[in-house]
Amino acid sequence: MCQVEEEYNDQLERAPLPSVSKKCVKCREGAAAVVIRAGDPYCRECFKEYFIHKFRAMLGKNRLIFPGEKVLLAVSGGPSSCSMLGQVQEGLxxxxxxxLRFxxxxxxxxxxxxVGQSAGDRQTKVAELQSVFKATGFPYRIxxxxxxxHLPSSVLETVPLPSAQLADTYKAAVGHFIHTDASSGLSTETQTDTSALHIQDSDTHALQRVLASAKTLTAKxxxxxxxxxxxxxxxxxxxGYSKLMMGESCTRLAVKLLTSISVGRGAQLAEDTGFSDSRYGDVITVRPMRDYSAKEIAFYNHMFHVPSVFIPSLDTKAVDKASIQRLTETFVTKLQADFPSTVSTIYRTSEKLQSACRSSSAADRCHSCLLCMSALDSNIETAASALQATQISEKLSQNTSPSTTLSPGRSPPEALGSDEPTGQCCSSGGGEDCGKTGSGGGCCSTKKADTCDLKSLLCYSCRLTIKDMASVELLxxxxxxxxxxxxxxxxxREEIGEFLLDEADEANL
Structure with missing residues (x-):
């Protein structure tokens, strides 16, 4: 039996801590200044060379940005996007x-x-970012x-590229750029000062109403x-920019991958987390920072004084369970602290994903979501799919039991205790007044049908977002x-469908 007087401290031994080399793992001469992973210490110069090489290798390996092409850098003010801006400035x-040749x-x-910021706070953040943008010498827009x-509806249309950009085309473009005057091809534009943008209060209130219509922070x-x-x-x-460069890091993409699976965007993982995203056709999104972890970016920005500006977001100071995005981020970061290979494992998994509709013609056949413009995954004809089961459950839960007896003299909504009409006209005068402007804009059942039609144009994830909104009319x-x-x-198309040729008929011609 255990005795209180017995001492076991002499028999316990502490596990030795892993020793870290004080020399750089690359040059073997300089003193280690940063440890990226266990056993990978770098000196200051080697770490900078390693960081820069990884950025340019990512762009050179994919060969999507042609020489002389205009690339728009989306900078949010955070550490990752500001580090991307610094890498582009260093490369030019x-x-x-x-x-770099773009x-x-x-x-x-x-x-x-x-997010509810006042006009003074917004101007302060804009002024801080303007000082960062002006130091680069690049043209910028706020x-x-x-x-x-006030956007046109054409933004939701996929504009196909004139021709596919193959590897031999890229090499030919590089050769042509080298033999021509490179300085004239990379002429910088004049900087634009957009600090005096006039924002109407009515637009701000309308935008806040759109976001406030979403019931959950996940949908917002x-x-x-x-x-x-x-x-x-x-x-x-x-x-006139053909490429859109985002500053999403490896850590951010790992969180985004798990979040997308949780909210039903499994079919769009290849586009949402891959290096390139061509769902819009003429504007291709690239993510050159996807090989960098948040730790690497933080060390680089601190050691080489890369400026960044903190911008509050919707989930700032929110609890861990406020949204699916916030909960997933907390889960990944805490797991990464105990198991350093968590983010890299999730990231390597995302590299192996491919989209079902890769070409523009395939995207036309699969259609696209009204909001996210990805391939529509809600037009599944299989009766045993999870989506079909969910739709059947929703229909059964909304239908009225045939055995329900109504009280005499009471309408079906009153008998069921609901304010929403069930198959009845919203007009008290009968069906002859239904749909007239004088009766409040038409029948409620018509509005409900319009909502169902809107859902038919959305993917599964965007359907969940619209479902959490109080009214789709605020979009x-x-x-x-x-x-x-x-x-x-x-x-x-349904009316003239019998006069159209299907794919089998076109193949036989």
Whole structure:
């Protein structure tokens, strides 16, 4: 039996801590200044060379950015996007070993109105970012998120590229760029000062109503991400940029991968986490920072004084269980602290994913989601799919039991204790007044049918986001107008469907 007087401290031995070399793992001479992974210490110069080489190797390996091409850098003010901006500035400098050959531009989306910032706080953050942008010498634009309310519906259309950019085409473009005057091809544009952008209070209130209509923080963040992406693509198209460069790190993409699976975006993982995203056709999104962990970026920014600006977001100071995104981020970061290979394992898994609809023609056949513009995964014809089971459960839960008896003199909504009409006309005068403007804009059942039609244009994840909204009528006008246009085209196609040739008939011709 255990005795209180017995001492066991002499028999316990502490496990020895892993020793870290004080010399650089690369040059073997310099003193170690940073340890990226266990057993990988780097000196200051070798770490900088390693960091720069990884960025340029990522761009050179994929060969998507052609020489002389205009690339728009989406900078949010965070450490990752500011580090990306610094790498581009370093690659375009005169003393760069392998210079970058594209023409950069900067865009910042001011989301202060969405998170409830005052006008003075928004101007302060814009002024801080402007000092960072002016130091680079690149042209920049500061666009408030309120402009998303005035976008044209063409932003939701996929514009196909004129021709596929193959490897031999890339080599030919590089050779042509080298033999021509490279300095004239990389002429920088004049900087644009957009600090005096006028933001109307009505637009800010309308944007806040759109986000406030979402009941959960998960739906708000998804909706905000969708609107921000639409505004970035529209800015790139209007300014003549063919590439959109994002600053998402490896840690951020690992969190995004698990979050996308949790919210039902498993079919879009290849586009959401891959190096390139060509769902919009003419504007291709690239992620050159996807090989960097948050730890590497933080060390580099601290050691080489890369400036960044803290911008509050929707989940700032939120609890861990406030949203699926926040909970997944907490889970991954805590697991990464105990198991350092967590983020890299998730990241390597995302590299092996591929999209079902890869070409533009395939994307046309699969259609695209109204909000995220990804391949539509909700048009599944298999009766045993999870989506079909969910839809059947929703229909059964909404149907009224046939054995329900109604009290005499009471309408079905009153008998069921619901304010929503069930198959009845909203007009008290009968069916002859249904749909007239004098009766409040038409029948409620018609509005409900319109909502169902809108859901048919969305992928599974975006359906969940719309389901959490109080009213879809608060969505921006360009989304609603595009939804009506797609519904009219679908109805027209059904009417003339018997006169159209299907794929089998076209193959036999």
């Amino acid at each position: 400098s005169l003393n760069a070993h392998k210079k 023409i950069p531009g900067i865009v910042y989306i001011d989301e202060g109105g969405a 666009v408030p998120l309120e402009q998303v309310l 963040e998804d909706l905000l991400h969708t609107l921000r992406q639409h505004l970035l693509v529209h800015t790139a198209r209007t300014e 921006p006008d360009y989304i609603l107008s595009e939804a009506q246009r797609r519904q009219r085209r679908s109805h027209m």
